[in-house]
Amino acid sequence: MTLAVDVVVMAAGKGTRMKSTRPKVLHRLGGRALAQHVIDCAAQLAARSVVVITGHGADQVEAGLQPPRPLEGQVATKLQFVRQEPQLGTGHAVQQAAPVLPADGVTLVLSGDVPLTRPDTLQALLDLCGGERLALLTLDMPDPTGYGRIVRAPTADGSGAGHGAVRAIVEHKDATPEQRAITEIYSGIMAVPTRLLSTWLARLDNQNAQGEYYLTDVVKFAVADGLDVQAHRITDAVQVAGVNSPLQLAELERAYQLRLAQGLMEQGTRLADPARFDVRGELTCGQDVEIDVNCVFEGRVRLGDGVRIGANCVIANAVIEAGAVIHPFTHIDGEKAGVSVGERALVGPFARLRPGAQLGTEVHIGNFVEVKNSTLAAGAKANHLAYLGDATVGERVNYGAGSITANYDGANKFRTVIEADVHVGSNCVLVAPLTIGAGGTIGGGSTVTKSTDPGALTVARGRQVSLRDWQRPTKKPA
Ligand code: UD1
Ligand code: MG
Secondary structure, three states: OOOOEEEEEEEOOOOHHHOOOOOHHHOEEOOEEHHHHHHHHHHHOOOOEEEEEEEOEHHHHHHHOOOOOOOOOOOOOEEEEEEOOOOOOHHHHHHHHHHHOOOOOEEEEEEOOOOOOOHHHHHHHHHHHOOOOEEEEEEEOOOOOOOOEEEEOOOOOOOOOOOOOEEEEEOHHHOOHHHHOOOEEEEEEEEEEHHHHHHHHOOOOOOOOOOOOOHHHHHHHHHHOOOOEEEEEEOOHHHHOOOOOHHHHHHHHHHHHHHHHHHHHHOOOEEOOOOOEEEEEEEEEOOOOEEOOOEEEEEEEEEOOOOEEOOOOEEEEEEEOOOOEEOOOOEEEOOOOOEEEOOOOEEOOOOEEOOOOEEOOOOEEEEEEEEEOOEEOOOOEEEEEEEEEOEEEOOOOEEOOOOEEEOEOOOOEOOEEEOOOOEEOOOOEEEOOEEEOOOOEEOOOOEEOOOEOOOOEEOOOOOOOOOOOOOOOOOOOO
16 A cells, blocks of 8 residues: 655745745746645645645745646645744744644655655655655765755774765754765755654754754654664755755756756657747647747647747747647737647747637738637638737638728727638728628728628728829929
8 A cells, every 4th residue: 555645845934045025935937836846746746735834925825826736537635834933944844734744644845945856756755765764865965065964874894974874964054074074965855754753843952053943853863763764865966956046046947948858859849959948837749849949838838740830939828730830939828718720820920829819720820910819710811910809710711911800999899700712901990890791802991890791892991083184282483
């Protein structure tokens, strides 16, 4: 039987070095709050519950975090908040959570500002704990200044430090010069049987250099109780790196993006430059997808087989079907309603697709064309400088340069229906509500206010007048 896992996320600290009014753990990485990454990771581990310890900016932090989306076929992970006021140290933080941690499980302690720990690393730590041992995630650092050091017993063969059993964690400020020379540090992450954790938490004191209740003191209690303490020693520093400053946030952002880029490239997606690529949400790609430089993907975006995305596109909440091409500098944001782009459609350069834009197969949307809450059937084209809002556009319609749907009367919005095979000339205003009948033609420069019959030519503009004998005025002699 696998043990129930309850995750404690420490998030009460202030984050002074961010120099921000926003609580540190709500700063975003890959479009998600730092602490949300940690919470979502808990769902990957099929955790029973996540307890977030809040303090500084508690109201904001609690409002800014959501329960993780459960993996398929998995019981939802429960999200709880516990307040720590004032903040008297990491041990004191976990003490606040203890009353809500069931004794039958394993507690996994994480930090809300350490977003890039891999679920498989944490699973290995949980396996090492096995419901019986205290398991610590550790790492060797060239410069361990500031971190808690892993103090080990000498090995039986006298081969010395670095390999013996773990005896204690000593905080930097409490460490002797010899201990400060130790390069193996505690990452801030541990897995511990909850029944044992509770007894150890009750024994903590603050008799140390910082006058804080150190969670790390549980190690010496475990050793004193004869319990096995194990270290899972990793080499990938990014997995335990915390965010304390805008610079560190930016560094971890790049590390995260590179990780996503590598994942996509391993599946065959061709990125022009993995260093100039940003996903702030979820991007899924079919086969033979090509993405040029400086593209940003937000929310949920799906790209079908053979889709090509030109340079400098921002694409959010959209589905782009197979073979479609999005030319450079296109902005697509489906927000809640979504955007869909049909197979082999061509969009851009410099196009804007807004919520509810649904483009059919082989639709063409050209430069400086804006489409909102409109459906364009297969083969429809709007190639230059146009607006389609609240419109239903039939197959093969050609919508001329500079034409717009006047969908808003200042109070209400109305629909424009343009039936199949209509040709709308340049610079037309279609004043909704109206229907342009199938196969009809609207002469350039028309302002159309009434529905038109199928097949008809409609011209709604001043008639052209040419005066053959007209004379230009000339200057009168002085
Ligand atoms: C802690 C460890 C140290 C380890 C380091 C790794 C202790 C005593 N020390 O150091 O061994 O090398 O992490 O980064 O645990 N927090 C609270 N309430 C508090 C204090 C802290 O919620 O009262 C939160 C912070 O917001 C942060 C996390 O706990 O998310 C760690 O606190 P921080 O002060 O960064 O760690 P250190 O004490 O420096
Ligand atoms: Mg501290």
